[in-house]
Amino acid sequence: MLSTPGYPLIGNLPQIPLSHSWLQFHTWSQTYGPIFRLTLAGAPHVVLSTEKAANDLLRERGTLYSSRPQLPAATVLLGDRLRPLFLPYNDLWRRGRKLMHHLCMPSAAASYEGTQRLESTVLLAALLRDPAGYETHFERFSSGLIFRLGFGKTLEEAESAGKGGASRSLTHRILEVGHTLERVASPGAYLVDTFPVLMRVPDWAAGWKRELKWMHARELALFRELLYDVKKEMEERKDQAVECWERAFLEKQDEYGLSDDEGAYVVGTLFEAGSGTTSAAMMSWTLAMLLHPQEYRRVQQEVDRVVGEDRMPDFGDMESLSTVRAVIKETLRWRPVTAGGVPHQLVKDDIYQGYFLQAGTVVHFNQWAIHRDPDLYPDPETFNPSRWLDPKYPTYREPLAEYPNLKNFSAFGFGRRFCPGHSIAERSLNLLVARIAWACDISKSRDEFENEIPVPDYDYISGFNTQPKWFPFNLRPRSARRQKMVDEAAVEARRKDTLKVA
Template identity: 60%
Template sequence: MPSSVALGAAVLVTLALLLHTLLLQPSRIPKGARLPPGPKGKPIVGNLPDIPPHHSWLKFKSWADEYGPIFRLKIFGRNHVVVSTEKIANDLLRERGNLYSSREQLPMAAQLLSRNLRPLFLPYGELWRRGRKVMHTLTMHAAATSYQPAQIWESERMLHDLLRAPDKYELYFERYAGALVIRLGYGKRMETGEEPYAREILKVVRTVERVASPGQYLVDTFPILMYLPTWLAPFKREAARLNAAELKLFRELLYEVKDKMREGKGPKCFAKTFFEKQAEFGLSDDEGAYVIGTLFEAGAGTTAAALMSFVLCMCHSPEWQKKLQKEVDDVVGKDRLPEFEDIPQLPTVRAVAKETLRWRPVTAGGVPHELIKDDVYDGIFFPAGTSVHANQWAIHRDPELYPDPETFNPERWLSPKYPTYREPLDKFPNLQNYSAFGFGRRICPGQNIAENSIHILIARMAWATHISKKPGVDVPLYDYTTGFNVQPRPFAFDLKPRSAAKKTMIDTIWESNKDTDPLA
């Protein structure tokens, strides 16, 4: 019986794919327009066999070099377009955001795992807009500035521990990012980064990244498999288990704040703001739980990944570490740590941050947008339903915008001889609306908070520490994890205090501040 059902499903899938392929007839293409070029695929499966299961953006970059900055892929009859320059990505995803701001409803990630509640995967519509309003309220520039005391406190703890056990850098970077968002989201203090709820949240983050990665589940390629009964669909059982776990966690964190509010002890946090304005936001408890949970997902892994890439950059570019250290010493001196008020006078810090995200983007392949209506751009026709991939790896290697793109060179943000230079240098470079955070209406909502974190952490690490390769130990240029958010796999390096006096100062500061509440 199971084999006959599976065979029937396979036949239906094949018929559906053939029908889908036949829908895009030449007569549908407007006169004077053309389809994008692209690699020739195979019957029915299209280009799927040619796309690597991991780090597909590297292959997409080589195809862009061959076919141009807009090329087309076919995967089982579905249209995918990859864009490889910032101008084209902005022209489509920002300037035509009313058409290009939706998401393909991947059965496993969007429908089964997230139950159509996770804003990252929601289609462009009313529920997404309501959730986005909450995010904007919580993360806009004025709100982000009010969170700086928490970022200072967490950075002091990170420096203190990092100087004692640099081999635990992954834990401390993840704890900084996770503890910050837990504090901002739910008013909770994360002590070690290894609390059960902290590891559960990071597990949710990793699960989302894994489940949403291309090619992980057959049902995403063959959506008709959604019609299989649960007893015949192990992916449905897995998704139900994962969804139950993450929804339970999100609810517990949210209702913990609600219980404290009833007692008159509600901490200042995203969850409290949500409950105070819930009627205005027009979201149910579960919808709000996923909005706030998504802000954690957006901030925890990505900030930690950026810091790991920063360390990698310093290992490979010691000359830029010296420039960083000199700038911070000149502006700040030796008697205090850098503060947010110093950041406008630290253009090299900001340039190193921006170049790190260019050279080693966290979301290297981008998260695809879905086109909701037929469109023509520069004579090229895109049918409705096309998934548009802004390939950050290629965008950040456009030689016209980034000469000698494979070289880590923060000077491209500081010198007028480069096309990316902007002034005044007390404002630029910055990370506002930077392509590393996505495009258009789907740009990362937490970019203001992330920018503050990355700037203050790089400034403070440059002031306090010296990073170098271990003698005789190789540091790979690109050995990164898999998923749609990536970070360097663990590697060995040396990290030492720049002076005994600076280490003592950090110890003293931490000991005097560790029992305070920065958001009280």
């Protein structure tokens, strides 16, 4: 195992860019091999750049590689060691994971399809009405879905919570918590993550400590408020209380062995994860379809053949929509949402392929590099959904009624830290892509001289999760009939929500 040359004391720190560090890691993997070492201010790090290496260590040796580095900013100060995403591999994490599994397992995910249908209909109508606001529409779909599932509230209810007073809406507050997490957890955001000795600086002399503790108090107050709202409704309405994840936790709280705050953070973390990643994936999918319009036409042709014009696509169609599923999986390979992965930490000395790995080593699975392994993904820079559909590719699996799917796909992580909400995300992505292709034509925008306006191939925001920066494009209904069906379905969805709120 080769090591990247660095500097005394600080190691490779100056060589790692503050944004999109996975690109540098990928470059190093081409020089130093698929597994290489680096040091950051004396701390040992190892970067894995192939799916085999990541599976061998993070999945097959999960008891050793399932912990997390305890970053002072995000884990200790912002989360007060309550956020499951950053917990070490301990009993609290296992108890929280048990609750997550119960809420998100495939059999439970199937029961959420009615909510996904409703929210996808609202999204379609919004896109057709205001294509330029696609970022907001995708975010509202993701947030609206998880808000219903997690807290039993619609976005309309959440947004009205702050009206008429000084407080902001619940929607604004919880999205703000998610954006804060992404900022704080981004590599290089806080110097204390690189030099933990700075934690010894007293609060009065460290404005960054006071800021992070204040943000923790703010998010804890929000998570408690959402939990106690559900608890109050359960006390007042008994069995008539709305079904949601918070209720499922409270009904079996003793069984899970979690305090109110611990359970509130489990559900809050599911919201954070679900509200950001699905919307980011849809933005990358839209970008891919603009850059590769022939692939969008293939999706539309498949949807038309399977569904026709008399109804919108539904979950029962998915086993016949292999091209839809292939385009989604290829999007997540081509532009993974968490491109650098969430680091693991080794808890005990280990040896892999003759290389010694010491306890405490931070292990990065670089998704960007893993998804560009030419042995697994020939011509990896090319967006090619056929790699999931054509037997000549190493990634092909059959039957196509089942494959491709996102089960165990590396875009969702590895081993015991694999994203628990992947089944919900997969169902959302399948339905959204099929329904947008059924209802909409999309194309690049044109200037005043009718020349196509170029769309950047890779112009992405910086952060923990990443998505393309806003880009212009044209979107219009495929027919007046399809537009009318979408509008009528959206009106009915809003009517039901109005009755619920009233």
